[in-house]
Structures are given as C-alpha cells and as structure tokens.
Amino acid sequence: MSGASARIVQVGGPVLRAETDGVFRSNEAVEVGHQRLIGEVLRLDGNQIVVQVFEETAGLKPGDPVTGTGRPLSVRLGPGLLGGIFDGLLRPLTGSDESFIEPGFTIAAAGRVPFTPVVETGDELTEGQAFGKVVREGRPDLLCMVPPGISGKVESIASAGDVDETETVCKLAEEDGTSHELSCSQVWPVRDPRPARRRLPASGPLITGQRIMDTLFPVARGGRAALPGGFGTGKTILQQSVAKWCDADIIIYVGCGERGNEMAEVLREFPELEDPRTGRPLSERSVIIANTSNMPVAAREASIYTGVTVAEYFRDMGFDVAMLADSTSRWAEALREISGRLGELPAEAGYPAYLGSRKAEFYERAGRTEALSGAVGSVTLIGAVSPPGGDFSEPVTLYTQRNVRCFWPLDRERARARFYPAIHPLQAYSEDADELGQWWREQGYPEWDGHRRRLLELLGEQVQLERMARIVGKDTLPAPQQLALLNAELANEAFLRQSAMSDVDAFCTPERQIAMMRTLMRFIDRSHSALEGGMTVAGIAGLPLLRRVRRMGEEIGNDEVERFEKLQADIDAALASSGVVESGTESKSETEAGQETAT
Amino acid sequence: MSILAQDRTRAEIRLEDAALSLDGPLLVLKREIECGLHDAVEVLDDNGQSRLGRVVALRPDAIVVDIHASGRDLPISGLRARFHGAPLNFGVGPGLLGRILDGTGAPIDGGPPLAVVEERSVNGAPINPVARDLPVDFIETGVTAIDLLNALVRGQKLPLFSGGGMPHDRLAIRIAEHARLLGERDEAFALVFAGIGVSHTTAALFRNAIEESGALERTVMFLNLADESSAQRLLAPRYALTAAEYLAFTEGLHVLVVMTDMTSYCEALREVSAGHGEIPARKGYPGYMYSDLASLFERAGRIRGCSGSLTQLPILTMPGDDITHPIPDLTGYITEGQIVLDRGLHRKGIEPPIAVLPSLSRLVDQGIGEGFTDVDHPALSAQLYAAYARTRQVRLLASVVGEEGLSEGDRAYLEFGDAFEQRLIAQDAPRSLAESLEIGWDVLRALPAGDLTRLSDEQLARHHVKSTETGDG
Structure with a gap:
C-alpha cells in the first residue's frame, strides 16, 4: 500500500476533488472518508486528484481523508466465488444480517476452501500453472494458479486440507532469489484483461437451449452477442433463460442497474433449478453480481468490468464461461453521469465521446483462448441493451452492434402479442453462423x-x-x-x-x-x-x-x-x-x- | 439506522450573514463551518420564516444549498442557516395512519404534531438483494384486465401510464378500495397516498373517495399541491415512501403506495437540474433521471423475515400520449410492468380503458397458476393475448379490404375482439377472480378450438365445451 494521503476539498454527487500530499497514480483505487468508501482516481491535476466514489457520498465533508491503495481498482479472485452473490465491487452480499445496504460495509472474512496440492517441493512452475486444486463434490474442480507474471521453483507447499482463501499455501523462489507467497486466490485489476497465450478460432456453438438463437442465429463459444429491446420485450427473461439452460461450464450473471425483485427471482430460482447436464443446482456453477438500479451509479460502471474479470479467471482454468450482462445501457448511462460531473464535452445524446472505445474494449475481452497454462477455455459475452424508446439507432445500441457478432433485437409487436422469445427473425443476424454449420453437420444434421x-x-x-x-x-x-x-x-x-x-x-x-x-x-x-x-x-x-x-x-x-x-x-x-x-x-x-x- | 431524533438534531450549527449569492433555489454560502454532503439545512430569512434545503455541493470556499421551498422573496443579507448535521430526516411513528401531511411531512389537517419514534433518512437505503423476498402473493384488484391478464402481486411496483383527461385517478381509487388477497380483506393493510404537484381538485377527489370507502383511518396522505414549490415535489414521494417503509417493515402492514403524478415529479427534477446548470440528456431531462426514479421505485418490495410488504402504484401522464417519451420510457425500465390506458378505448366508452397489449406485469408468472390462483389461469391469459393480438391484425386488414373481404376464420376474430373489449375489459363493478376467469373462457368461445394453440387438449376439454362450432381439432 502506497499510503499516499489527500484531503477532500470539494465534493458533489459521486465525484470529489482532494488535495494530495503524496504520489497518486491515475486509476489508483482509493479509500475515501472515515467510512473508507471505495473510489478511483480519474484525473491528476497539479497537487489535486479527482476521484469517483463507488458508494453513496452523502455525509462526506471537505477535510475528510482520501488514502491511496497503491494499485488500480482490483478484485480478489478465488475458488470461493463460485455459487456466491456479490455487489459491483465483488463484495459478498450474503453473510450480512442487515436488510438494507449502508455505505462502506466491510468485506466478509475470506471463505475456507478444501485445498489439494498438485505439485511437490522443487517443481518448476511458470505463470498460470496450477499448484493446487479445490475439489468439491458435484462441482467443477477449480484450480489454484500461479498469477500471471510470476514463476519459480516450489519452496514449500501446504498439504491437503481446508485453508483460508487468503492464506499462503505455496512459496515460489525465482532464480534471483525473490520469493513469492501464493494463496488459493489472487488479486487482479478489473480494467486490465487477463493475459492468455493466444487466441483460438471458434470451435462450436454455445447451446443456449433457445431454438431461435441456436438454430437461426447461433453464437460461438467465445463469441459476443447483444440483446437490445425496449422495456417489456423480454430481455431479462431471455437472459435468465440462457443463464439457466446454456451449456457453458460457468455462468457469470451481472445484474447491472436492474430491478431488485428480479435479482430476488434469480437468487431463489438458481439454487432450486437443476443444471440439465449435471443434475446439480444451477447456483453451484454461477457467480451472481447484483448492482440494482438504486445502488450507487459508479459501482454500476465497475460491475461490468468486475464480471468480465471473474469470467476470465475461470476461463484461465480451462472452462467455457458465459457472462450475461443486464443491462449494458445502465453502464453507459453511468459513464454519462460521471462524464457530466467531470464537465467533459458530450458527444451524442450526452454520452462521452469515449463510449465507443469503452464498448469495444469490453467486448474484446470475449474469446476462446489458450491460457498461460495451456488450458483452453472461452468467455462468451451476451449483453442486453435497453435503448430509450426502443429506438435501435441510439448511440449505445449502435456502438454495441458494431462490436458484436450476434445481434438479437427484440420486437415490441411480438412481445405485445406475448410471442416469446420476441427476437425479430428478420432483423437479427449471426456472423458466427457460417462457421458453426460444421458443428450441426457433425450432429448428424447435414440439412x-x-x-x-x-x-x-x-x-x-x-x-x-x-x-x-x-x-x-x-x-x-x-x-x-x-x-x-x-x-x-x-x-x-x-x-x-x-x-x-x-x-x-x-x-x-x-x-x-x-x-x-x-x-x-x-x-x-x-x-x-x-x-x-x-x-x-x-x-x-x-x-x-x-x-x-x-x-x-x-x-x-x-x-x-x-x-x-x-x-x-x-x-x-x-x-x-x-x-x-x-x-x-x-x-x-x-x-x-x-x-x-x-x- | 435507529438513531433517535434528539441525538441527531442536537448537532445543529448556525451560520449567519454568510450568503454569497442566490440564484433561483440555489443559495451559495461562505464555508465557515464543517458540514457533510446532502446534509439538511434550514434557511431562515429576516422575518424568521424557515425554508428547508440540502447541501448539494461543497467547494473549497463555499457551500451550495438547494432550497426545497421556493427561493422567492429572500434577501441575501440577514440570512441565517441552521445545519442539521445529518441528511434530511423524517420522524415516523405509530400515529401516522389517518393523517394528512404536506410534501415535507408537516401536518396540514389541523391535528397534533406527529409522535416520533424513529428518525429516518428520507432517501432510504437500498434493500440488499439477498434480503429480498420474492413477491408472490396475488392481489385481487377487482379489475379483470389486471387480475386476469396482468396480475399485481404484493411488493410489486406497477405504474399506470395514462394521459390527460383519462380516468386514471378513478382506476387507482378503485384498485386501492378493492385490493385484497384472494377472497379475503386483510386487516393489516395501509394506504399511503403521495400527491405530487396535484391540483386541489384531484387532492379532494382522492380524499373524498378514501373517506367514502371508510379507509381514511388506514391512510396517510402526503400532498404537494400544484401551486407549491417544484423543488418540494422531489421530497413528497421520499417522505411518503419513508412512511410506507416504516409501516411495512417495522409495523408489518401491507402497504399500497399511490403516487400521482410522476410526470410532475420528473418535470420538477428537470427544473432543478437546469437550475444547477447540469448537462441534459434527452428532452432536457437530466442524465441521472433513471437512477433518481429508481431510488423511488426500488423502495417497493418484501423483505425476508418481515410480515409486511410495500406495493407501489405510481400514476404518470404520458406527455402527448407518447409511450417513448423519457418519463414513461425510463419508468418502464425500472418498474415491473405497466398498465397502459388508451384514449381510443376511452372514446369508445370502455371503462376502465386499459390497453392490454402494451400492458404488462412482470411478476405475473410468480403470482398466478397452480397454488396461487387457478391452474389454467396462465394458459388462458396467454391465449387471450394471442387472440387479441391477432384481432388487431384482422381489424387492420378489414379496414382496407372491408369485412366482406375477410375469410370466415378471420371474421370470428372481429366478433371475439368486440366481446373482449366490451365484456371483458369494460366493467361497472369490481369482479372476483372467478368471475373474471369465467368471462375470459366465455369470450374465447367465439373462436374455433383449432385456433386456440396456447391451450392444451385437456384445458380445451375442461373449458371450451360450450363452443358452438369447433371446426376441427
């Protein structure tokens, strides 16, 4: 921790200015005020910093401290994530008895996981390789991996047994003598894509279980799809259906600025429903990130990155991961709100000019890859878009459309007749379809x-x-x-x-x-x-x-x-x-x- | 969250003669004291009259206060400000029911001051999604177009999208009067009414209707009238919802909150935002209008371990009857469906003029069907929707080629459509769900069984027996 400190001089909405007496870096995560709210440095301006705060800022005062953490906005990725429900900054929502969310709530204690070593002292390990695994009955086996950028010889390794996710279980020594202490979990900055050895071409479709998607407009494993639709056209139900039934190994469901009651529905249904392939509860293969529409706006923006980072983490273990984001428009709106507070010059419809490049960066994180360890996995991104007035020519839909390969627009007329899924078959398209024909032929369906x-x-x-x-x-x-x-x-x-x-x-x-x-x-x-x-x-x-x-x-x-x-x-x-x-x-x-x- | 009133208000600090500028409702004060963002402020003019406001921004040398009452007739010298040291709070307690209050929770019914048990921030706090209980209890509203086709459940937020001159007030009153669980009238219910920028006439209409139904002692009314300050409009629903949360989650009552008119609320939001010099998004409304509306609507729901529930029935008038206008559009993205009123039906004399095709209730699948209402209720609803949607196409066709140009199969849909509107949607008196279901099956009999593909053979055999001519199947 750099521990650089600053004092608030100006605050309004989720953005504040503070005077520093230390070195802050751009995009550094900071703790704000006595409640230690999480924030991120957006601008450096002489001896002042501009910070966006991911939590409710009511009650902050000029003079309150801002402390640097020395690293960009990051989350802890560990095997304990699977089956959990988290807020936009990956803090668990379970485990608190409070019915209402107060700002600055603390992170729950690290979970305990059953650890099994897979290496011995003296083994050489390179980045991305596994030194242990977490095996729980009926659930996918999860790997404890050497974080990217680290390699060395195993100096010590814990024996099998329950360990804390943050506890050191493996020590690596590099040739020059530097040693690294590794736990089952690792910390990763959410805005940086996790590295992979190389990208691979698509190999087969992500079977969603929805006929109109699979047969007419299929999405590849590692593909990117958008689901735009006005309100009431069935975006959420369709996203939930895909989350429930698609044949990915791991599902990341991000409720980004959506309804609390719908999250309650997911939370109730997922543990009850069975994965049709394994017969285990769906919740055991899912990570749910819930940032409802009345939770702070800036965290909504972070939740998308948090979700895709978690998806990449499981991809690196060799899983096919599907991430469903409902709705990416709320993320764009959060960008717009922060941009407005910063006084940036707006482009279309008040959105900042960098909206297009942010969307492109995000969707590029989808893909099928060979991980650093050599394991092959994929991240499929399916983002809902909520265009104002159901008008598909608005900026968020357009930028999204440019970056996805499958476009599944929902039609208001169909939805009104309760014809679901309301995907319009003449407006939808899939650029993956040509490549995926081979897969269907292999299933004995040459026609x-x-x-x-x-x-x-x-x-x-x-x-x-x-x-x-x-x-x-x-x-x-x-x-x-x-x-x-x-x-x-x-x-x-x-x-x-x-x-x-x-x-x-x-x-x-x-x-x-x-x-x-x-x-x-x-x-x-x-x-x-x-x-x-x-x-x-x-x-x-x-x-x-x-x-x-x-x-x-x-x-x-x-x-x-x-x-x-x-x-x-x-x-x-x-x-x-x-x-x-x-x-x-x-x-x-x-x-x-x-x-x-x-x- | 249960810090008592006395503890908080004691932290008062005063600031005198500190005003730097006054621009509309925005008052800039010298920063001579410590205060927090969004802290409540009382501004006292030279006559000692007080106006409520809150801190909206803190600059290195200034405090920016948004005065919720009007900023009219204020001097800049001799102004005093009293800082509460806490966000705007509302003192709630068991004496709320039966009272009529203004938009900031002050009694206007001539009664005694409210007994305060607990001070709560009017902004509320987000309900932890994990603590939410899924809304499943079907509410019988007595309105067929709602009960049968777009059922309301406890803890839902279901707005009425209406337009000027349409009977949304009457429909809201009807629902509030009749709302009950299947068959029974629950004693543990309460009605919270928030009038936002409503006219004196509308306020009186609601008051009289509630009085007539004998529910006044189970009702709290918050009235921000049309001639009161627009900034106060932003507070009225927050005070009302704070009261409603207390009634629902502390006293365990089933609370129905009627908020009218959300369009006035959004216009006030735009006015205040423009006053702050913010960059507008669509039609001049601020970019954060979605989040702001969500901070109101998301306060509906049920919480695990609480016996009460908070159901919202907001009313909004769509400017120019345009459902794509930012106000209904953003509302529709937050609420769990919408009930849309239609001018065409209203003109035809169909009351209530509910346009069922654009109407929707998202929680309907949880609240109806086996174990909740009737086992065939979902299929019947789906079939009625499919048939009525087809009717629309047939009518379009008939308007071009004439009724004679239609095939016999298509003509049946014209007959069905008229029966659907005049017998099912239109109603003079509240209907029980059983009556609504019966009418639903009955109007379907205008169609041949072969067309009813949303119904299974068993369902057809159970309910479609009286059909005159099945044609096939």
Whole structure:
C-alpha cells in the first residue's frame, strides 16, 4: 500500500476533488472518508486528484481523508466465488444480517476452501500453472494458479486440507532469489484483461437451449452477442433463460442497474433449478453480481468490468464461461453521469465521446483462448441493451452492434402479442453462423444450412405477402402464396415460439431442435406437394393435425424425441390422404435438401 | 439506522450573514463551518420564516444549498442557516395512519404534531438483494384486465401510464378500495397516498373517495399541491415512501403506495437540474433521471423475515400520449410492468380503458397458476393475448379490404375482439377472480378450438365445451 494521503476539498454527487500530499497514480483505487468508501482516481491535476466514489457520498465533508491503495481498482479472485452473490465491487452480499445496504460495509472474512496440492517441493512452475486444486463434490474442480507474471521453483507447499482463501499455501523462489507467497486466490485489476497465450478460432456453438438463437442465429463459444429491446420485450427473461439452460461450464450473471425483485427471482430460482447436464443446482456453477438500479451509479460502471474479470479467471482454468450482462445501457448511462460531473464535452445524446472505445474494449475481452497454462477455455459475452424508446439507432445500441457478432433485437409487436422469445427473425443476424454449420453437420444434421436459409426466406416472404394481402385481400392471393402464409405462421408458432415458463419447452436440446425443424420442413414440403396434387389451402389449414404441429414444442419433451418421427409420419399420411403424394416424393425432398447443403 | 431524533438534531450549527449569492433555489454560502454532503439545512430569512434545503455541493470556499421551498422573496443579507448535521430526516411513528401531511411531512389537517419514534433518512437505503423476498402473493384488484391478464402481486411496483383527461385517478381509487388477497380483506393493510404537484381538485377527489370507502383511518396522505414549490415535489414521494417503509417493515402492514403524478415529479427534477446548470440528456431531462426514479421505485418490495410488504402504484401522464417519451420510457425500465390506458378505448366508452397489449406485469408468472390462483389461469391469459393480438391484425386488414373481404376464420376474430373489449375489459363493478376467469373462457368461445394453440387438449376439454362450432381439432 502506497499510503499516499489527500484531503477532500470539494465534493458533489459521486465525484470529489482532494488535495494530495503524496504520489497518486491515475486509476489508483482509493479509500475515501472515515467510512473508507471505495473510489478511483480519474484525473491528476497539479497537487489535486479527482476521484469517483463507488458508494453513496452523502455525509462526506471537505477535510475528510482520501488514502491511496497503491494499485488500480482490483478484485480478489478465488475458488470461493463460485455459487456466491456479490455487489459491483465483488463484495459478498450474503453473510450480512442487515436488510438494507449502508455505505462502506466491510468485506466478509475470506471463505475456507478444501485445498489439494498438485505439485511437490522443487517443481518448476511458470505463470498460470496450477499448484493446487479445490475439489468439491458435484462441482467443477477449480484450480489454484500461479498469477500471471510470476514463476519459480516450489519452496514449500501446504498439504491437503481446508485453508483460508487468503492464506499462503505455496512459496515460489525465482532464480534471483525473490520469493513469492501464493494463496488459493489472487488479486487482479478489473480494467486490465487477463493475459492468455493466444487466441483460438471458434470451435462450436454455445447451446443456449433457445431454438431461435441456436438454430437461426447461433453464437460461438467465445463469441459476443447483444440483446437490445425496449422495456417489456423480454430481455431479462431471455437472459435468465440462457443463464439457466446454456451449456457453458460457468455462468457469470451481472445484474447491472436492474430491478431488485428480479435479482430476488434469480437468487431463489438458481439454487432450486437443476443444471440439465449435471443434475446439480444451477447456483453451484454461477457467480451472481447484483448492482440494482438504486445502488450507487459508479459501482454500476465497475460491475461490468468486475464480471468480465471473474469470467476470465475461470476461463484461465480451462472452462467455457458465459457472462450475461443486464443491462449494458445502465453502464453507459453511468459513464454519462460521471462524464457530466467531470464537465467533459458530450458527444451524442450526452454520452462521452469515449463510449465507443469503452464498448469495444469490453467486448474484446470475449474469446476462446489458450491460457498461460495451456488450458483452453472461452468467455462468451451476451449483453442486453435497453435503448430509450426502443429506438435501435441510439448511440449505445449502435456502438454495441458494431462490436458484436450476434445481434438479437427484440420486437415490441411480438412481445405485445406475448410471442416469446420476441427476437425479430428478420432483423437479427449471426456472423458466427457460417462457421458453426460444421458443428450441426457433425450432429448428424447435414440439412442445417439449407433448412435455416429456407426458414429465413419463408419469414421474409411472409412480410411481403402480408403487405400484399392488405391491399388485395388474402383470398385473392394465388394458392401457393396463401400456403406460404400458412406455413410462415406455422413456423413462428411451432418452432420460433418457446415459452420460458413451460415445464416442457423452457429449454430445447439440439437433438430436439433438429427433430422439430425436420418436422416443420416435412410439413412445408408435403403441403406444397399436396397443393400440387389438388388439395386446397383451406383443406390444409383445416387439418386437425395442424394443431399438433403448432403445439409440438409444448407436447413433446426433450426425452421423447422419437415421437417426432410419429408426427412426421402422420404429416405424410394426412397430406397424402388426398391420394396424390407418391412414395417418390420422400427421396425427392431429401435430394433437394442435399443439394442445398452442397451449395 | 435507529438513531433517535434528539441525538441527531442536537448537532445543529448556525451560520449567519454568510450568503454569497442566490440564484433561483440555489443559495451559495461562505464555508465557515464543517458540514457533510446532502446534509439538511434550514434557511431562515429576516422575518424568521424557515425554508428547508440540502447541501448539494461543497467547494473549497463555499457551500451550495438547494432550497426545497421556493427561493422567492429572500434577501441575501440577514440570512441565517441552521445545519442539521445529518441528511434530511423524517420522524415516523405509530400515529401516522389517518393523517394528512404536506410534501415535507408537516401536518396540514389541523391535528397534533406527529409522535416520533424513529428518525429516518428520507432517501432510504437500498434493500440488499439477498434480503429480498420474492413477491408472490396475488392481489385481487377487482379489475379483470389486471387480475386476469396482468396480475399485481404484493411488493410489486406497477405504474399506470395514462394521459390527460383519462380516468386514471378513478382506476387507482378503485384498485386501492378493492385490493385484497384472494377472497379475503386483510386487516393489516395501509394506504399511503403521495400527491405530487396535484391540483386541489384531484387532492379532494382522492380524499373524498378514501373517506367514502371508510379507509381514511388506514391512510396517510402526503400532498404537494400544484401551486407549491417544484423543488418540494422531489421530497413528497421520499417522505411518503419513508412512511410506507416504516409501516411495512417495522409495523408489518401491507402497504399500497399511490403516487400521482410522476410526470410532475420528473418535470420538477428537470427544473432543478437546469437550475444547477447540469448537462441534459434527452428532452432536457437530466442524465441521472433513471437512477433518481429508481431510488423511488426500488423502495417497493418484501423483505425476508418481515410480515409486511410495500406495493407501489405510481400514476404518470404520458406527455402527448407518447409511450417513448423519457418519463414513461425510463419508468418502464425500472418498474415491473405497466398498465397502459388508451384514449381510443376511452372514446369508445370502455371503462376502465386499459390497453392490454402494451400492458404488462412482470411478476405475473410468480403470482398466478397452480397454488396461487387457478391452474389454467396462465394458459388462458396467454391465449387471450394471442387472440387479441391477432384481432388487431384482422381489424387492420378489414379496414382496407372491408369485412366482406375477410375469410370466415378471420371474421370470428372481429366478433371475439368486440366481446373482449366490451365484456371483458369494460366493467361497472369490481369482479372476483372467478368471475373474471369465467368471462375470459366465455369470450374465447367465439373462436374455433383449432385456433386456440396456447391451450392444451385437456384445458380445451375442461373449458371450451360450450363452443358452438369447433371446426376441427
């Protein structure tokens, strides 16, 4: 600790000025006032510093002390984070009996973790390598790693047993004699990305369990996605659904300036819900960072960085990590507020001119990497954006869109009809889709590219046809176009709609997504043949079977995928009942699909 | 947080003849004493009249005070300031219910002063998210469009988005009068009413309505009238919520807070911000309006281990009926849904004119369904929404091609839409949830079973039997 000290001379809102009698560095973390509030140096100005305070500043007085900590704003990263809930500065919210949060509350005592050594005295260790691990039943094994920038020979290592997270368990000596004391946890500055040996290309999708995302607009492991939507379009529910069901090893959920009651919901549900892959409570693979909208603004800004730092820490252990931030707009607004207090010249809509570069820096922290130790892991970033008035041309959405590869905009009209997830299939896109086709083919689904493109074309056609129908009337459209409208409606209802509240359909395995897509495509193919064979559109629309196809997501669960085959056979039967569909059609449509894949 | 009143107010310091400048409500004083940011200040003019304010900035040689009452008719010499040495506090106690107070908690009903048990900061403190209990208790409001489609639960904050000339006051009164847990009237309830910049007429309307319903002795009213200072408007909801928190979390009552009109609040915020010379964000409103509104709305909720709850029903009038205006927009991002009133429905004579499509209650999934209301309630609600959304499309189509140009299937939706608006949304008297559910199933019977894809076969068999023509399925 540098211990440099200063005295407050001026204070207003979350920003203060202090006169120094020591050396402060830019971005140094400081403790402010007698309550030791956490702050960060923003500017150095002669013998004065400008500090932003991450906590409520009411009651601060000129003359109150400001003490330097000698290092940038940092957090302690340790195995005990998993399963915990923290504020924006990674201070645990559990363990306090107080119902209300008072400024300056102290950090809880370090947790105890079961430590097992994996090295012996005399071993050579380099940065990032593990010297021990923390094994808890049913939970992922966590590593105790040598922090970046440190290496040496093991001088001593603790034996297996419960240890404090901050207690020294391993001593390293470098060749020049410098020695390092290591504990299970390490301190890292939140604004600096953690180093990795190299970046790796995407290898497969992050399966979210949401059909519209996985099948139409997939995100790669290590990818970046944005979820913009006006209020009430279902951002939070969708983020929570992804947090619950996606196939990442570790979930970092950052509630950034959002509702307290929603955090309460996450806190209640996560311990109760099971991870569909491991059967363990979801809370055991999650770290929750909660900074509700009435908690201090500056901490909201820090919470995003805190979250991604924790994500990188687990990535370095070799895990696939997904970080969900709800909502990054609140972070941008916090930047705007602090910038305004500093009297900076605003750019668009009052936001500071550096908003774009901050967003870019943040999203660059996503990626699939080979860690210093050689372990391969990834951080996938999924950020919600709350554009004012639902207008996607506002600065935060635009800057975000420029930095992400998957864009999942939510549509107000769909949300109003309670059609969830309300992602607009014609405005959404995924730049990862081309690379991920390979993965779907490996799952035994060679038609993926073709089916996906046909579905998108059908939805695009629907918009045009509806516009036309509004002028000439639906009944005047040629029969194939009427059928296209019917099929597009079916695609929405049967495939894209997925209720987060449903016991059966809240989460959809890739196998089931494939089966559902094939069922839908079977219906579309057969209905066209039936039309050619003389069946009327009204006849097809009147089929009792249609109701079963529309409801297949609700009726057929993840563990009974074989039932889709029966449904497909019933489709064949119903649409062939007019006696026109020959057995040859089957192979014809398969060939078509094959050709599409090839193109 | 339970430091007694006497301990705090004893730390008073006075400052005389220290004023440097006065610009609107902003008073700059020489920094001759020590004081903290946001400390409460009482400014006394040469006639001894006192006005409340707070320290908004501390500069090397000056203290900037924002006077909450108006800064009009103040001299700059002979001004005295009394520093409380603590943020603005409100003394709360068991005598609150039945009282009428002004925007800063002073009695205006001619009654005795309030008995103070505890002094609390009017700004409150954020509830620890870990200490929050999930709101799940369904409140029957008697309004079908709310109970059936956008259920309210205890601890929720659900605003009414309205517009000038629409019956939001009447709807709020109706909800406040009827609100109860399913079937029972709970004795441990209280109503806190915060009138923010309301006219004398509106204040009287609320007062009379509450009096008529016999709930006056379970009500506290905080009135900041339209002709009172705008800076005081920022305080009225804070005093009201401080009282509400005391009633809910100390006395264990189920408190419903009605705050009207949040638009006046936001306009006052803009006025004060402009006075401070701050850089505005959208439409001149300050960039921190989201955080500021959140500091009010987030005070709703339930706390583990407390039997009470704090439910908020704020009312705001959307300027120009524009839901994308910063006030409704930011509110919608903080609150757990919104009930939107629609001028078109109001014109058609449908009362209450609730536009169900843009309305939403985020906590609805926790409060309805098996174990809470009716097992088929969520599916019915989803189906009504889907069908009514389709009705809108069909109406659009009909407006171009005419009703004759519609297919028979589409025409059924026109019939459904009229029944939905005139029988389900419109109502003269409060309905029980059972009645609301029955009407919901009944209006759906205008549609063929094959179209009702949000309902399972079992649900159809249970409720859709009377359907005249199923068509298929």
